[in-house]
Amino acid sequence: MPNNKTRLAVFCSGTGSNFRSLHKAIAEKPLDAEIVLCISNRSRCGAMEYARENGIAAAHISEKQFVSFDEFVAAMLDALHMHGVDAVMLAGYMRKVPDAVVAAYHDRILNIHPALLPKFGGEGMYGIHVHTAVLAAGETESGATVHLVNEEYDKGRIVRQERIPVLKEDTPESLAERVLACEHRLYPAALETFLEELKAAQAQ
Numbered sequence: 001m002p003n004n005k006t007r008l009a010v011f012c013s014g015t016g017s018n019f020r021s022l023h024k025a026i027a028e029k030p031l032d033a034e035i036v037l038c039i040s041n042r043s044r045c046g047a048m049e050y051a052r053e054n055g056i057a058a059a060h061i062s063e064k065q066f067v068s069f070d071e072f073v074a075a076m077l078d079a080l081h082m083h084g085v086d087a088v089m090l091a092g093y094m095r096k097v098p099d100a101v102v103a104a105y106h107d108r109i110l111n112i113h114p115a116l117l118p119k120f121g122g123e124g125m126y127g128i129h130v131h132t133a134v135l136a137a138g139e140t141e142s143g144a145t146v147h148l149v150n151e152e153y154d155k156g157r158i159v160r161q162e163r164i165p166v167l168k169e170d171t172p173e174s175l176a177e178r179v180l181a182c183e184h185r186l187y188p189a190a191l192e193t194f195l196e197e198l199k200a201a202q203a204q
């Protein structure tokens with residue numbers, strides 16, 4: 001029987017809790033997809049450990065390893081093609097995806113951002129910096145956004161959001177923790193819809 005599952009790569013830079021939640025959702029639901037590759041700009045991080053422990057190919061691909069940006073991009077595209085990747089999920093990837101990769105996977109790259117885009121996105125807005133900015137702006141709600149990735153930071157079409165209240169006593173860390181819990185619900189749900197859309201597009 002041919003395996004028609006959508007082959008996914010995750011791009012990560014850190015703990016990888018979103019990667020884990022996607023992997024768990026795919027196994028439990030079950031969703032018609034499999035995570036076949038983890039790419040990270042860091043050789044050692046929670047996400048890469050998780051990939052290795054779970055028999056998922058783990059590729060350390062960082063700009064620093066290459067003499068030119070073009071070679072870095074070629075290595076990334078090679079890894080994606082070698083593993084027959086159909087679509088990419090950014091899960092705590094703290095680098096901009098090269099334009100050539102965005103072009104090769106047009107409308108097939110999703111990102112999760114820890115705020116309600118279009119607010120609190122763009123260069124420098126990642127991880128704890130986002131939550132610090134949300135509190136500094138006196139926002140009464142925050143949340144998470146899943147969006148398609150285009151050539152501009154955090155600007156692609158929004159596919160799903162979930163809101164949570166900001167509490168008076170919140171610190172950037174406490175807000176980050178509650179937003180992350182929200183991300184772990186949101187990203188698997190968005191993946192489900194995304195997979196249906198990919199299948200529908202393929203059938204056309």
Ligand code: GAR
Nearest residue numbers: 015016017018092112113114126127
């Ligand atoms: C998550 O909150 C994710 O939204 C954020 O980094 C965290 C990674 O956690 N991503 C960004 O800020 C990207 N702009 P994880 O490694 O445990 O999934």
